[in-house]
Amino acid sequence: MASTEFKESVDKALKNANLTGALGRFSEAYAVARKNAYAGIDFEQLRGRVAAIKGYAAEHMDELAEQFTKAATARGAKVFRANSPQQVKEYIANLCREKGVKRIVKSKSMATEEIHLNDHLIKQGIQVNETDLGEWIIQLAGQTPSHMVMPAIHMTRDEVADLFSKEIDERLSNDIPKLVKVARKELRTKFLQADMGITGGNMAIAETGTIALVTNEGNARLTTTLPKIHVAVVGLEKLVPNWADAAPILVALPKSATSQQLTSYVSLITGPTPNDDGSMKEMHIILMDNKRSEMAADPIFKQALQCIRCASCLNVCPVYRLVGGHVFGKVYTGGIGTILTAWFDELKRSEEIQSLCIQCGNCKQVCPGQIDIPALILEIRRRLTQEQGQGVVQKTIFSVVNNRKIFHGMLRAASKVQGLVAKDGFIRHLPMFLSELSEFRSLPAIADKPFRDVFDTIQQPVLQKKIAFYGGCLIDFAYPEMGVKLVKILNKAGYNVTFPKDQTCCGAPARYNGAYEVAADNATDNIKALLSEEVDYVVSACPTCTCALKHEFIEVYESVGRRDMLPKARRLATKTVDFSTLVKQLVDEGKLSFKEGQSLGTITYHDSCHLKRTLHAENEPRELLTQAGYQIEEMFECDMCCGMGGSYSLKFPEISKPILTRKLGNIKASGAQTVAMDCPGCVMQIKGGFDKDGARVNVKHTVELLADQLK
Amino acid sequence: MFDLFKAKAEAVSAEVHRFATKSEGLAFIKETFRTEGIADEPKKYAVWTDCPILEGVDKDEMAKEFPGLKFNVTRDLAEQSHIGVTQMQWGLANTGTVAQNSTAAAERLASSLSWIHVAIVGTANILPDMPALLETVHPKDCAYLALITGPSRTADIERVLTIGVHGPERLIIVCIDDLGGAN
Ligand code: SF4
Ligand code: SF4
Numbered sequence: 001m002a003s004t005e006f007k008e009s010v011d012k013a014l015k016n017a018n019l020t021g022a023l024g025r026f027s028e029a030y031a032v033a034r035k036n037a038y039a040g041i042d043f044e045q046l047r048g049r050v051a052a053i054k055g056y057a058a059e060h061m062d063e064l065a066e067q068f069t070k071a072a073t074a075r076g077a078k079v080f081r082a083n084s085p086q087q088v089k090e091y092i093a094n095l096c097r098e099k100g101v102k103r104i105v106k107s108k109s110m111a112t113e114e115i116h117l118n119d120h121l122i123k124q125g126i127q128v129n130e131t132d133l134g135e136w137i138i139q140l141a142g143q144t145p146s147h148m149v150m151p152a153i154h155m156t157r158d159e160v161a162d163l164f165s166k167e168i169d170e171r172l173s174n175d176i177p178k179l180v181k182v183a184r185k186e187l188r189t190k191f192l193q194a195d196m197g198i199t200g201g202n203m204a205i206a207e208t209g210t211i212a213l214v215t216n217e218g219n220a221r222l223t224t225t226l227p228k229i230h231v232a233v234v235g236l237e238k239l240v241p242n243w244a245d246a247a248p249i250l251v252a253l254p255k256s257a258t259s260q261q262l263t264s265y266v267s268l269i270t271g272p273t274p275n276d277d278g279s280m281k282e283m284h285i286i287l288m289d290n291k292r293s294e295m296a297a298d299p300i301f302k303q304a305l306q307c308i309r310c311a312s313c314l315n316v317c318p319v320y321r322l323v324g325g326h327v328f329g330k331v332y333t334g335g336i337g338t339i340l341t342a343w344f345d346e347l348k349r350s351e352e353i354q355s356l357c358i359q360c361g362n363c364k365q366v367c368p369g370q371i372d373i374p375a376l377i378l379e380i381r382r383r384l385t386q387e388q389g390q391g392v393v394q395k396t397i398f399s400v401v402n403n404r405k406i407f408h409g410m411l412r413a414a415s416k417v418q419g420l421v422a423k424d425g426f427i428r429h430l431p432m433f434l435s436e437l438s439e440f441r442s443l444p445a446i447a448d449k450p451f452r453d454v455f456d457t458i459q460q461p462v463l464q465k466k467i468a469f470y471g472g473c474l475i476d477f478a479y480p481e482m483g484v485k486l487v488k489i490l491n492k493a494g495y496n497v498t499f500p501k502d503q504t505c506c507g508a509p510a511r512y513n514g515a516y517e518v519a520a521d522n523a524t525d526n527i528k529a530l531l532s533e534e535v536d537y538v539v540s541a542c543p544t545c546t547c548a549l550k551h552e553f554i555e556v557y558e559s560v561g562r563r564d565m566l567p568k569a570r571r572l573a574t575k576t577v578d579f580s581t582l583v584k585q586l587v588d589e590g591k592l593s594f595k596e597g598q599s600l601g602t603i604t605y606h607d608s609c610h611l612k613r614t615l616h617a618e619n620e621p622r623e624l625l626t627q628a629g630y631q632i633e634e635m636f637e638c639d640m641c642c643g644m645g646g647s648y649s650l651k652f653p654e655i656s657k658p659i660l661t662r663k664l665g666n667i668k669a670s671g672a673q674t675v676a677m678d679c680p681g682c683v684m685q686i687k688g689g690f691d692k693d694g695a696r697v698n699v700k701h702t703v704e705l706l707a708d709q710l711k
Numbered sequence: 712m713f714d715l716f717k718a719k720a721e722a723v724s725a726e727v728h729r730f731a732t733k734s735e736g737l738a739f740i741k742e743t744f745r746t747e748g749i750a751d752e753p754k755k756y757a758v759w760t761d762c763p764i765l766e767g768v769d770k771d772e773m774a775k776e777f778p779g780l781k782f783n784v785t786r787d788l789a790e791q792s793h794i795g796v797t798q799m800q801w802g803l804a805n806t807g808t809v810a811q812n813s814t815a816a817a818e819r820l821a822s823s824l825s826w827i828h829v830a831i832v833g834t835a836n837i838l839p840d841m842p843a844l845l846e847t848v849h850p851k852d853c854a855y856l857a858l859i860t861g862p863s864r865t866a867d868i869e870r871v872l873t874i875g876v877h878g879p880e881r882l883i884i885v886c887i888d889d890l891g892g893a894n
Contacts, residue, residue, distance in 0.1 A: 123769045157871075160868050180868070217877045221823045243850065262841075265857070265860075266860075267856070267857055268857075537781065
C-alpha cells in the first residue's frame with residue numbers, strides 16, 4: 001500500500017491544474033506531431049535497428065568501453081571509467097582543484113543529475129551554471145527536472161519571469177521571447193567566463209572514440225567550444241559499437257523526443273580540438289557505470305539499457321500526463337524512470353512509484369529502443385514482493401483466488417449479500433466488481449446467476465466441432481449475458497461451445513500484484529480445465545484473460561521456474577484466440593455472415609489496451625462492426641486507456657477517475673450514441689462512468705452488438 | 712536533391728538561396744552585409760572564416776568596402792559580431808541540414824556566437840541523408856563534426872517555440888552550383 005506521503009504527492013500533482021493542463025495539452029499535440037515526424041518512415045524497422053544496436057552494446061559493454069577508451073585516448077582524450085557516483089564527483093572536483101577551475105558551464109546531462117554532481121561541486125566553492133534553458137530554470141528554482149527532455153515543463157511563464165527577475169534584479173514581464181533573451185544574455189557571459197564545460201553524451205561510439213551531443217539551443221556547442229577544459233560524463237549504456245550506428249539513433253531520437261526531423265545541432269566530437277588561442281583543449285570523458293554493468297548482466301533488465309532517453313514514453317503515458325514528473329522522485333521520471341530508479345538508486349525506492357503504472361502499454365508501443373516497459377515494471381513488482389514477501393492480507397486474498405471452490409463460493413455468496421461483503425476490508429482486493437468503493441463510477445452488481453449456471457440452461461444444437469469458452473471472472477459473475485451471446489454466435493458458425501467448469505481466475509490480479517506463485521497455480525488449474533477435452537479453439541471475450549492464456553501463463557512458468565508446465569502452456573497458447581479475431585476469421589471462412597443491407601447507425605469504438613497492444617487486434621472488431629451495418633465514427637484518442645486497470649482503479653481512484661473522465665468526454669465528442677469495445681473490464685469502467693455522468697450513451701461489448709446481426 | 716533540401720531547411724526556418732556561380736553567391740553575401748548594416752563597431756561586425764570560396768577573392772578590398780568585416784576570427788570579434796560566415800562541406804537533403812568539419816575553433820566561434828549565421832555550401836555536396844553523411848565523413852579526418860539544422864531554438868518555457876536562444880537567430884544558407892569540389 002502506498003504511504004500517505006506518496007498519496008499526498010500524487011494528490012498535490014493532480015490538483016495542480018496548471019501542471020495537468022500543460023501536460024495534457026502537450027501530450028495531445030505530441031501524438032499528432034510525432035505521427036507527422038515519422039510519416040513515410042518504417043518505425044518498426046527503425047526501432048528494430050536501434051534495439052539491435054543498443055542490445056548488442058549492452059551485451060558487450062565491457063568490451064566496447066575498452067575499445068572506446070583506446071580510440072578516444074589515441075585521439076588525445078583522457079578517459080576515466082568510474083564505477084560509483086562518488087568516483088565521478090571526486091574526479092571532477094580534483095580536476096577543478098588541479099586546474100584552478102572556478103566557473104563551470106554545463107550542457108544538459110541526465111547522468112550528472114543522477115549523481116547530483118552540481119551540489120557536490122558547489123559545496124567545493126565552484127560556480128556551476130546549467131545552460132540549457134529548462135535546466136537553468138529549474139536550477140534557479142532549486143528543483144529537479146520533471147521531464148527528461150523538457151525539464152521545466154511544469155513551470156508557467158509567470159514563475160519563470162519571477163525567477164529571472166530575482167536573478168537579474170529587475171522586474172521582468174512574462175513575455176516568453178523576452179525571457180529567452182534575458183537567458184541568452186545572462187548565460188552568454190557565463191559561457192565566456194567559464195574555465196570548464198561539462199556535457200553529457202547522447203552516444204559514445206566505441207569504434208572511433210566519438211561523443212555525440214544532440215541539442216536544440218546550441219549550448220552544447222558553446223560549452224564544448226569556449227572553456228578550455230571539456231568534461232563529458234557518459235553512462236555506459238550510451239556506448240554503441242560503430243560510427244555508422246550513429247545514424248539510426250540520430251534518425252529516431254529527435255523524432256521521438258520532440259517530433260523534429262533533426263535537432264538544430266548535432267555535434268560529433270572525437271578527441272580534443274584547438275581552443276581559440278591555438279592551444280589544445282583538455283578533454284576528459286568519464287564513462288560512468290553506477291550499476292549499469294549489473295543491469296547488463298540481468299537477463300531481464302538488460303533490455304532497459306536500450307533506452308535512448310527520448311522521453312516519448314512519458315509523453316504518451318496516461319498517468320504521467322496527469323501527475324507529471326515530480327511524483328516519480330528525483331531524476332528519471334515516468335515508466336522508464338521507475339525502472340532506472342529501481343536500478344541506479346535502489347529497488348526499494350521504486351516501491352511506490354512502480355504502482356503508478358496502469359499497464360496500458362502505450363509506452364511500449366512508441367519506445368524506439370523497443371523496451372517492454374510495462375513488463376519490466378511488473379518484474380520490479382515481482383522482485384519487490386519476493387524481497388519483502390506478501391502482506392498477510394494479500395496472502396489471504398490470493399489463497400482465496402487460488403482456490404476456485406472457495407473463490408467462486410464467495411462470489412456467489414457476495415451476490416446474495418453484496419452490501420455486507422463489500423464493507424469487509426479485504427474483499428476490495430478481489431476482482432474489483434466486488435467492491436463498491438467508488439464515488440465516480442457505479443459498479444455492476446454481481447449477477448443473480450453466474451454464467452456457469454446459466455450455461456447449463458442454454459440449448460445448443462448438436463454440432464461436431466468444438467470451441468472451449470473461457471469466461472473470465474467478469475463475464476462469469478457480472479455479465480453472463482455476454483457469454484450467452486457468444487455461444488449463440490459460435491453455434492451459428494457450426495461450433496458447439498463447451499464451458500469447462502473447473503476454469504478459474506486467469507491470474508491477472510495476482511500477477512499484477514507481483515504474486516507469481518499464485519498466478520502460476522491459477523495457470524495450472526486453467527490449463528487442466530481447458531485442455532481436458534479436445535477443442536478447435538479456446539476463446540475468451542476478455543482481452544486480459546486472452547493475454548493470460550496466450551502469453552502470460554508461459555511467462556509466469558518461466559519466471560517461477562516451472563519448465564515442466566511449458567509444453568502444455570504453449571499448447572493452450574496456440575489454441576487461444578480473442579473473440580473478435582476468431583469471429584473475423586469465421587466470417588472470412590464463410591462460416592458466418594451478416595444480414596444484408598442493415599443500417600444500424602453510428603457507433604464509436606474504444607480500443608482496450610491489451611487487445612490492441614498485446615493481441616494486436618484493432619482492425620478485426622472494426623471490420624466486424626462495419627460489416628454488421630454499424631457506421632464507425634472514430635473518437636479522439638480511441639486507444640487511450642479508460643483507467644480501469646483491474647485493481648488499479650481501487651488503489652488509485654484519484655488517477656483512474658480523471659483518465660475515465662477524459663475517455664467519457666472523447667466518447668461524447670464523437671457524437672455516437674453507442675460505444676463498442678471488446679473488454680468487459682472496460683465495459684464496467686465506462687458504463688459505470690456514464691451512469692454517474694448521466695449522459696445517455698450505450699456501452700456495449702462487441703459480442704452484444706454482433707449477436708443479433710448474423711444471418 | 713536541392714529542392715528537397717530547400718523545402719526541409721525552410722520548414723525549420725532556415726533561409727535558402729541558390730546561385731549558379733561563386734560570384735553571384737558572393738554578391739548576395741555582400742548585399743546581406745549591406746542590408747544588415749555591417750559596421751566597424753561592436754555588435755555590428757561580420758566575421759568570415761578562411762574558406763575555399765575566398766580563394767582568389769581580394770579580402771582587403773572587401774574589408775575596405777565593409778569596415779566591420781573581419782577575416783581573423785577571434786572569440787571577442789565573434790562574440791561582438793552580427794554575422795558569421797562559414798563554408799560548410801555538406802548538406803543533408805532529407806533534413807535540410809548543413810554539416811561542417813568544425814575542428815578549427817574559428818569555424819565554431821563564427822557559426823555559434825553570431826546573431827546571423829551565413830552558411831555556404833556547394834549544391835553538389837548535398838547528400839541524401841544521415842547514413843550517407845556518415846559514409847562520407849569519418850572522424851579520422853574530422854575531430855568536430857557539426858550538423859546544423861535551422862537556427863537555435865527552444866521550447867522550454869510553456870512549450871512556446873522561441874528562436875535564437877544561445878546560437879544564431881537566423882541561418883542563411885547560400886547554395887552555390889559551381890563551388891565544385893570545394894570541400
Ligand atoms: S524507454 Fe524508450 S521511449 Fe522511454 S525514453 Fe527510453 S527510449 Fe525513449
Ligand atoms: S504501461 Fe501505460 S501506465 Fe505504465 S508506464 Fe507505460 S504508458 Fe504509463
